Amino acid sequence: MTMISKTTLGIAAGICGTIFLGYCFYFDRCRRMDPNFKKKLRERRRLMKANMKNTSSKLPNMNDHEAVQKFFIQEVQLGEELLGQGDVEGGVEHLANAVSVCGQPQQLLQVLQQTLPPQVFFLLMQQLPTIMNKGFPSNNATVSEDDVE
Template identity: 45%
Template sequence: MPCVRTLLGLLAALAVGGAVAFLGYCLYFDRKRRGDPAFNWDAGGSGGTGLWDPEKNEKLQERFLQEVQMGELWLSRGEHRMGVEHLSNALLVCGQPQELLKVFKHTLPPKVFEMLLHKIPLICQQFEANMNEQEYLEDDPD
């Protein structure tokens, strides 16, 4: 019986230690995030929406899911070009494109994944063009 008590005590200590480590992790990254000059709750005064806009994030999530679903639909129909087009759009709006590429590498047929990899430079050009257009629209006094 002493073995069971010792084991339970050890497990409890590990659980508490894990919780403390997780809390420390959260506090460290929260401090790091708040200290980042790019992080700003209220960009441009009280009328600005800031960098974190829940409505915009929700729309991006919806667009991401829609593009992934459309990509899967076209791929299931054997239309690889259209499937890759939609999956590349999903990469464009994804918050973690490297992680998404890892998922695609393991889930897509090699031929389709290669097509997607060849499309990445075009995705980057499209992203830059979108960012430049957005900056132009924000700088426009009209």
């Protein structure tokens, strides 16, 4: 078995690196010279912005009970998932959305108070007035900290 010297190995690695960089530059140049590149880039950015706007919660039609129920379940699931991932602010926002469309917010808040850590529940209680002012319905009941034990 023949031994390859360190010099030969270094030269081979240098040649492979140069070929790889040349490959990258060549295809980047081809991509940028494509007449549709800027159009595709703008379209991709526009779609990303649209998706970012769509990720925020949209208020369902309050007359459609199924839509409200689906929205409620979706917001609770998203809130729990985000809290599980460590995104406390996002989770609290989605839970506040769920409370705002809930038919019995006091009972839901009591359950959340028992299941959530105290600091997260406190953030939820702080978030509720801003969510209610954002255009969510009031459900003919105002939620205050006195309503929750």
